[in-house]
Amino acid sequence: xxxxxxxxxxxxxxxGRGTAGEFRKSLSGVAVGADRAIHxxxxxxxxxxxxxxxxxxxxxxxxxxxxxxxxxxxxxxxxAPGRVEIYGVAGNRVGGFAIGKAGQPADVSAVKVFRDAILxxxxxxxxxxxxxxxxxxxxxxxSQHKTGSFMLPNRSLDIDVDAAGTVYASxxxxxxxxTWKLDGTPVAAFGKFGMARPEDFVGCCNxxxxxxxxxxxxxxxEKVAARVKVxxxxxxxxxxxxxxxxxxxxxxxxxxxxxxxxIVAGDPVRRTITIFGRS
Amino acid sequence: xxxTTTRRKFIDTTCxxxxxxxxxxxxxxxxxxxxxxxxxxxxxxxxxxxxxxxxTCVLSLSAVKAVNEFSKCGYCMLxxxxxxxxxxxxxxxxxxxxxxxxxxLKRRVVGKEDPDDPNNNYYEYTVDEPACTGCGKxxxxxxxxxxxxxxxxxxxxxxxxTCNECSILIACPEAAIVRVPAPGLSPLxxxxxxxxx
Amino acid sequence: MDDRSLADAPGAEAGGPxxxxxxxxxxxxxxxxxILLVVAFASSALLAQYQKKPxxxxxxxxxxxxxxxxxxGVVLLSLDVAMLAVGxxxxxxxxxxxxxxTGTLLLSIAAIAYFGFYRKGCTCPIGSIQNVTLSLVDxxxxxxxxxxxxxxxxxxxxxxxxxxxxxxxxxxxxxQDLVLLRPMNVPRKLDRVLRWIPFLYLALAIFFAxxxxxxxxxxxxxIVLRRxxxxxxxxxxxxxxxxxxxxxxxxxxxxxxxxxxxxRPYCRWLCPYGGLLSILSRVSWKNVTVTPDKxxxxxxxxxxxxxxxxxxxxxxxxxxxxxxxxxECCPREIVRLRREGIPAKRYVSVPGGRGPA
Numbered sequence: 004x005x006x007x008x009x010x011x012x013x014x015x016x017x018x019g020r021g022t023a024g025e026f027r028k029s030l031s032g033v034a035v036g037a038d039r040a041i042h043x044x045x046x047x048x049x050x051x052x053x054x055x056x057x058x059x060x061x062x063x064x065x066x067x068x069x070x071x072x073x074x075x076x077x078x079x080x081x082x083a084p085g086r087v088e089i090y091g092v093a094g095n096r097v098g099g100f101a102i103g104k105a106g107q108p109a110d111v112s113a114v115k116v117f118r119d120a121i122l123x124x125x126x127x128x129x130x131x132x133x134x135x136x137x138x139x140x141x142x143x144x145x146s147q148h149k150t151g152s153f154m155l156p157n158r159s160l161d162i163d164v165d166a167a168g169t170v171y172a173s174x175x176x177x178x179x180x181x182t183w184k185l186d187g188t189p190v191a192a193f194g195k196f197g198m199a200r201p202e203d204f205v206g207c208c209n210x211x212x213x214x215x216x217x218x219x220x221x222x223x224x225e226k227v228a229a230r231v232k233v234x235x236x237x238x239x240x241x242x243x244x245x246x247x248x249x250x251x252x253x254x255x256x257x258x259x260x261x262x263x264x265x266i267v268a269g270d271p272v273r274r275t276i277t278i279f280g281r282s
Numbered sequence: 283x284x285x286t287t288t289r290r291k292f293i294d295t296t297c298x299x300x301x302x303x304x305x306x307x308x309x310x311x312x313x314x315x316x317x318x319x320x321x322x323x324x325x326x327x328x329x330x331x332x333x334x335x336x337x338t339c340v341l342s343l344s345a346v347k348a349v350n351e352f353s354k355c356g357y358c359m360l361x362x363x364x365x366x367x368x369x370x371x372x373x374x375x376x377x378x379x380x381x382x383x384x385x386x387l388k389r390r391v392v393g394k395e396d397p398d399d400p401n402n403n404y405y406e407y408t409v410d411e412p413a414c415t416g417c418g419k420x421x422x423x424x425x426x427x428x429x430x431x432x433x434x435x436x437x438x439x440x441x442x443x444t445c446n447e448c449s450i451l452i453a454c455p456e457a458a459i460v461r462v463p464a465p466g467l468s469p470l471x472x473x474x475x476x477x478x479x
Numbered sequence: 480m481d482d483r484s485l486a487d488a489p490g491a492e493a494g495g496p497x498x499x500x501x502x503x504x505x506x507x508x509x510x511x512x513x514i515l516l517v518v519a520f521a522s523s524a525l526l527a528q529y530q531k532k533p534x535x536x537x538x539x540x541x542x543x544x545x546x547x548x549x550x551x552g553v554v555l556l557s558l559d560v561a562m563l564a565v566g567x568x569x570x571x572x573x574x575x576x577x578x579x580x581t582g583t584l585l586l587s588i589a590a591i592a593y594f595g596f597y598r599k600g601c602t603c604p605i606g607s608i609q610n611v612t613l614s615l616v617d618x619x620x621x622x623x624x625x626x627x628x629x630x631x632x633x634x635x636x637x638x639x640x641x642x643x644x645x646x647x648x649x650x651x652x653x654x655q656d657l658v659l660l661r662p663m664n665v666p667r668k669l670d671r672v673l674r675w676i677p678f679l680y681l682a683l684a685i686f687f688a689x690x691x692x693x694x695x696x697x698x699x700x701x702i703v704l705r706r707x708x709x710x711x712x713x714x715x716x717x718x719x720x721x722x723x724x725x726x727x728x729x730x731x732x733x734x735x736x737x738x739x740x741x742x743r744p745y746c747r748w749l750c751p752y753g754g755l756l757s758i759l760s761r762v763s764w765k766n767v768t769v770t771p772d773k774x775x776x777x778x779x780x781x782x783x784x785x786x787x788x789x790x791x792x793x794x795x796x797x798x799x800x801x802x803x804x805x806x807e808c809c810p811r812e813i814v815r816l817r818r819e820g821i822p823a824k825r826y827v828s829v830p831g832g833r834g835p836a
Contacts, residue, residue, distance in 0.1 A: 150396065207358040312611060319623040446602045
């Protein structure tokens with residue numbers, strides 16, 4: 004039995020069967036607000052959970068919405084094919100803009116906000132697009148790769164941004180977590196394919212999801228292995244949250260980290276949200 | 283004597299008319315239910331790649347082949363159906379073992395090629411049908427969550443002799459061989475509408 | 480990920496509006512675009528997670544579509560039905576009009592070449608009993624007009640001309656005819672009993688085709704499995720396919736062995752379709768006759784018939800398979816044909832004949 008420097012255990016479960024916030028058809032994304040309120044996207048709507056696990060607010064999301072993010076001021080950004088919609092704290096729509104060319108809606112697989120910049124992961128173009136607050140595209144991230152884009156055999160790109168403005172993107176075809184500056188300059192990359200060592204990423208396209216913790220740790224989610232791994236700032240493997248917590252048929256594990264370092268993981272097959280804390 | 287022949291002839295004629303009427307009636311009922319020519323096909327949602335397609339077809343080389351649905355394929359370099367991802371990696375870090383026992387899954391590089399780093403390439407995977415035996419190992423390996431599920435087993439009509447009763451149907455443990463109207467590519471549409479097997 | 484429809488996938492534009500096919504409805508020939516299969520995948524919630532646009536290679540790669548060889552087309556299927564109708568017509572002509580064994584023999588060889596070795600024996604009228612049963616029992620079963628024609632045409636021919644299907648067309652019968660060396664007598668009483676077996680087999684075949692038995696598959700699934708017994712126990716299909724499981728080839732060899740000495744054992748004592756044909760042949764409009772006022776009571780026809788179908792100088796319409804051997808050996812026939820200028824052989828020991836009485 005491997006031992007790791009850290010151990011995580013589930014401390015709470017949200018949206019389980021029979022609870023008020025139960026998701027009946029789908030769970031597409033999770034995000035944490037600055038006030039540690041957990042936001043989730045599923046069943047065609049955005050739901051905000053309160054501290055007791057009940058639903059504080061909910062509003063209808065755009066058709067086929069696939070991802071969401073919460074800005075520091077509480078605004079909620081929801082990504083849907085070819086669009087990003089912006090909602091206020093109460094759920095009222097305050098803005099939105101189109102992604103990609105008209106008639107060819109881009110596949111938006113992740114959206115994150117850093118100060119004024121809105122980062123949109125365009126899985127069909129296999130790049131991250133950076134927009135300003137008015138919805139004008141300002142730059143691309145990922146085009147300085149050797150092949151000009153990320154490799155995405157599983158057709159999904161997950162991104163996150165830390166407090167310093169470094170963008171993290173999961174390059175699933177290359178089995179790497181890549182880091183970039185906001186202007187698209189590559190910074191570093193870590194990870195490789197491997198079936199044997201726990202710090203490697205298994206299968207044909209992993210890690211499918213990632214999130215950045217406030218202390219600089221990178222949390223990755225893998226399919227097939229159905230596990231969540233925590234890498235430290237020096238990219239050493241700190242913890243493995245094992246497959247017993249996730250459904251083996253998951254092709255995503257939606258991840259977010261709150262301000263106290265607890266990991267929020269959404270299982271799209273079981274449609275539950277589990278919060279893991281250090282033990 | 284003439285009485286007998288008349289009575290005999292009468293019985294014969296009556297029976298003949300009844301016979302025609304019966305055949306006509308059966309023919310009318312059947313024609314009202316007639317639909318397209320029916321062929322057998324594998325239902326990919328039920329198939330578990332159990333290898334019986336390879337062994338129970340009446341032909342010595344089974345008419346069931348693996349087919350890659352290109353629009354769903356990920357074109358992965360590390361295709362789990364092409365290579366055995368758990369096998370020992372070669373010097374470039376690519377696993378060296380193959381899944382297909384006949385090496386019937388072929389690949390070629392598409393798009394911009396990087397000859398130095400295979401990780402930078404996309405590959406197009408096609409099945410070499412004369413070599414494929416329909417064992418389904420690649421299909422099993424491509425199933426979600428490991429793969430995209432683009433490979434499936436399919437009865438190929440240029441080889442199938444369209445037996446009246448498919449012998450694979452009898453053996454299939456999941457009742458995955460279904461009868462569909464020709465051209466035979468939509469088992470899921472007629473899912474639940476066929477009655478055979 | 481949420482459920483997404485495939486409508487925005489590439490190729491959806493290529494497929495046009497698709498009409499779903501109803502098996503219990505009218506005969507239709509819808510064109511199934513390839514995209515229909517991909518759309519059908521949308522019915523599975525789990526697979527719906529995968530319905531995204533494929534990688535964009537920047538225009539340098541055109542996605543191939545998988546090839547899908549078409550099954551036998553409507554034209555060729557209609558050709559099969561036409562060949563059957565022509566064969567039946569020719570059979571009636573050669574037996575009843577020309578009274579020629581040679582013609583019937585050549586016709587049956589042509590039929591075994593087409594229906595036996597080229598079409599590999601499937602689907603045949605004998606097996607069509609099962610398809611017809613299944614369609615009558617369950618209207619959802621897909622049955623094509625071709626199979627209906629295969630079922631009805633030989634029966635209609637039997638009502639009109641007798642068992643011309645058996646003698647001139649059926650490949651299974653031809654196999655047995657061609658291996659017949661030295662036909663031997665079967666005692667009449669035994670023959671009478673054995674002639675009930677086809678009806679027993681017919682009942683069993685109908686039961687298994689229409690209703691079947693509940694079984695448990697090797698993976699533990701409980702299903703009602705309908706079986707096509709006639710197809711599974713067809714002794715000669717291995718010859719046509721040139722392969723088969725050992726037990727089938729052994730049974731086929733057994734029938735051939737028996738068939739060398741007892742004419743057409745499968746046809747007389749097993750064939751369920753033959754049972755149907757024998758019923759209809761009894762009341763047929765025209766049939767093989769041993770004309771009582773012209774014959775000389777020599778009895779050579781009865782000797783020539785390998786199937787024991789001629790008793791008391793009458794052809795037993797139920798048993799007679801219209802092979803024309805009796806006509807070939809009748810001295811009156813030879814005289815008549817020679818008078819008409821048609822060269823007719825003198826009766827000698829011919830295959831199928833028992834030799835001079």
